Amino acid sequence: MDYEKLTIEMRRLALLAGDKIMEIYNSDDFEVKTKSDDSPVTAADEAADALISAGLRAAFPDVMLVTEEQADTHDSTGKTFLIVDPLDGTKEFVHRRGDFTVNIAYVENGTPTRGVVYAPAKDRMFFTDSSGDSYEETAPFDPAKVGELVPIKVSDANNEALLVVASKSHRDQATDDYINKYAVADMKSAGSSLKFCLIATGEADIYPRVGRTMEWDTAAGHAVLHGAGGKVVRFDDHSPLVYGKDGYANPFFIAYSPSVELKDA
Missing domain, CATH: 3.30.540.10 (Fructose-1,6-Bisphosphatase, subunit A, domain 1)
Structure with a gap:
């Protein structure tokens, strides 16, 4: 290429x-x-x-x-x-x-x-x-x-006061339950792939997604976050989120700055 x-x-x-x-x-x-x-x-x-x-x-x-x-x-x-x-x-x-x-x-x-x-x-x-x-x-x-x-570069997160971003249109109780495992200083909502970019710029530390997404929803934001030093992993086992899956459907995932201490699902 x-x-x-x-x-x-x-x-x-x-x-x-x-x-x-x-x-x-x-x-x-x-x-x-x-x-x-x-x-x-x-x-x-x-x-x-x-x-x-x-x-x-x-x-x-x-x-x-x-x-x-x-x-x-x-x-x-x-x-x-x-x-x-x-x-x-x-x-x-x-x-x-x-x-x-x-x-x-x-x-x-x-x-x-x-x-x-x-x-x-x-x-x-x-x-x-x-x-x-x-x-x-x-x-x-x-x-x-x-x-x-x-x-742009991901934040050096303070795990005692995390900045969390979540979906504006797809927020649910399962998402809130997971977020509640962290010490949160501020919570913001954003639509679309902007959530990945807010982590990439250091405006947020973590974005958990407990809901349906497709690879075309996440790939560009994932690439931008990756280029800024961030990571995207599966929600269940924290292994890297991979692409080219059958049907292009994603599992639940977490996008985050590597300085965040991830909690288990």
Whole structure:
């Protein structure tokens, strides 16, 4: 893989998709449809997916592509592939809460090694560079030219006063029960893959997810967190979360700064 080209293309396509999403987000009204799994989908999901998948296929025709909105790609199997969630946090989008992201990642041998997470309504852009290190780019953004970059790194967590981030739309009692095993100084909620990025920047220490996710929901955030020194492990046995699983469904997991002293499930 040409990592330099990959970085340029993933960032560019994420920004272009973000522009398309915001056109629809700022319109007076948009249709919300329901997919077979009862999750919502909008014209923004579909437009962003068409743009990103066409761009990736043109730039990397020999690399397997998995994208949420194209069911035929879910039958593919492999451990090295590009994976896309063109609009992660559709519920946040529908309710105009702003916590939605464009996610593009590259998975190598079951591990997300490169990724971009763009939150267009929040003007926040996170991505890995060609060497795999993670940065936040400051707005305004130009698809043709990278702006000012700030290196990001996970926190040196205080285990007596942890900063926890949890899902905004999928919080439940099992999540709260697990969080209650820690000494928590502050708790915040965030939608979409932004939760991974908040750990990557040191704004949070740990994100436990006791609920259903798919690999396209997590791969880009996982890559950004990995490039900032963080980890993502299975909830049950704390082994690394791997990708390319049958059906692309994730087990429960924990994303965290390695300085956090993990509790058993």
